[in-house]
Amino acid sequence: MDTSTIAAVATPEGTGGIGIIRVSGPEAIAAVTAVFRRAPFGQKASGSDKTDAGGGFQSWRMYLGHILDPHSGTLVDEVILAVMRAPHSYTREDVVEIQAHGGSRVLEKILNLLISQGIRPAQPGEFTRRAFINGRMDLTQAEAVADLISARSDATLDMAVSQMTGQLSDVVSSIRQSLVSVLGSLEAAIDFPEAAGEEFDGSGQSLHLSREVLQQVNQLREAYESGRFLRQGVQSVIIGRPNVGKSSLMNCLLNQQRAIVTEVAGTTRDCIEAYLTTRGVSVLVADTAGLRKDPDPIERLGIEKTREYMASADIVLHVLDSGRPIDHEDVVIYGQLTDKSVVLVKNKADLADHEKVLRLPPAMQQAFCIEVSALHGTGIDALKQRVADMVFSSVARVGHGFVPNWRQKCLLDQAAEAVSKVISGLENWRLPELISIDLHDALSAIDEITGKYVETDVLDEIFSRYCVGK
Structure with a gap:
């Protein structure tokens, strides 16, 4: 096992209130000590404070002070150190976490100062790998x-x-x-x-x-x-004939204007994806091009993409227009979903006499149906609930952890x-x-x-x- 001391920025890229640099290994405390000036208890940190020399740091304590360039004495940042001596740390090695201000330049400069002290930049996942190798966790816990x-x-x-x-x-x-x-x-x-x-x-x-x-x-x-x-989320796809309200339904599900909506059939040419969360489950929703015969060449490419999404989807939301009778194309589309979990979404339920206009043929009457109005937002919560129910009905829970x-x-x-x-x-x-x-x-x-x-x-x-x- 590589026992060199490693360091890396542990917080995400970008600016923030606090940025953390994590250091782990046998030389962690000595390396940080070389660039840190500790403030006496109860006093504000100042650049004239003396170096700690390493021995005075107690485990599980936090220390206020400054990071200084040891060669020029230049002040870099006021920081807080969190010291965790082996074996009572994440990696079971000596660990020091430097809590600095969260600018990318200041974090980069502190990291470079540590590297100049002989510290090696950490590889992806190396802190958790050391925790595994040193027996703090097994591999399933490390993956978690x-x-x-x-x-x-x-x-x-x-x-x-x-x-x-x-x-x-x-x-x-x-x-x-x-x-x-x-x-x-x-x-x-x-x-x-x-x-x-x-x-x-x-x-x-x-x-x-x-x-x-x-x-x-x-x-x-x-x-x-x-x-x-539960880990990757559920893939769902919204399909149907052109102009049945697929894009309006997607916008309503997401509660934002994600897809362009017009009265012109065939407006959606490419597939649009977005995530929503229902009952703690992440659902990828894809709005697709309308399925119909004799599309124009560009629309045909969108329909081919729609069929690809249909093939990989876990749940299909087949949208019907409550203001129009079922026609042959609706039946053909539904017939292509025999191996899928399907919800028939009767959109435009706000229209008068919609129940008399839209009558399902025998082949479609066994499917689960929900009436919604994407225009007014009615029925949307019930649709989200149904999607979540379909997910959890397939979740074979056991009396212990899942295999992830x-x-x-x-x-x-x-x-x-x-x-x-x-x-x-x-x-x-x-x-x-x-x-x-x-x-x-x-x-x-x-x-x-x-x-x-x-x-x-x-x-x-x-x-x-x-x-x-x-």
Whole structure:
């Protein structure tokens, strides 16, 4: 492991009230001491204050003072230091956080002063990687840090917090203990067949693996799709014939004029995307070009894009004009959505006699319908509620943390396959040595989830997606 001392700006780019520089490693306190002048207790910081020399900083204390260029004595900024000595810090190394004013130039200058003291600029995610390597958290918790930072909704935030506090880790650890228990009994039977052979209960171990291991692994695998919806949000698309009010509906959902609305059919030529949050779920809404026969060449390109959005959408909002009867094109469009979660949105419900004008044919009567008026905003809350209901109806919650990413899902698939082979081997009296190989495969997959055993290139890929400073 690289034990050099690292530093990075930990706050987002741009200007702000406060900017934080994080320093971690064995030389963190000495390097900061070289550029920091501490103010005596109860006094305002001044450039004449003496250097602390490093030994006087107590852990979990904050110190007021100045950052000075040690060569020229030039004052850079008045700051507060937060000192956290190892192992009671985020990385379990000596950590100092410099709270300066939040201008990009002042933060850059302080960082350069630290680099001149032999500190190395941190790589993306390097602080969290050190926290993982030093045993402060396992890999699932480290990955949850990135999910927490990128959370777009309350649901995503709750999921990340549950995983960061170790709920998923606890379940995976329980699965591992069960596998180790079976493996120990099996290898005892292999090494001491005369003594342990009669005591090894293959059918009992098979039942134990089915109930205590495979069932939990499969629950986590099934929960992946739920985690995907909550983590990445839901993709929804607004479709329908031209001039049925798709763009008006989108503006109403977002409560802002995001899409251009005119009385001219075919105004929307390209797809427009925006996010909204309903019941803590982030929903990507796409307004699309109207679907119709014989479009002009430019409009045809927009319709092709609409069909691409339809293919990838989780939820389709099929908009109908309550002021016009259903025609063949409406039925054809609906027929292309047989494998999708669909809401029929009867727009322009404010029109007189709309219920008499718009009558659904038998093929469309089984779909869920909501009447709205994008002009007056009625029915919009019910539509948002329906979208959220559709999301949560597909969320297979389990009594523990969600599986939040594709890497972990793939490893759970590997573990499930290996455990299934073990169960089959026990039930069919395969050689214990062969069953042991499958058990080791299952354990390897489980251990890679938490990072107990994981290749360096896997860690490189995981932490490269983090921001610098975290």
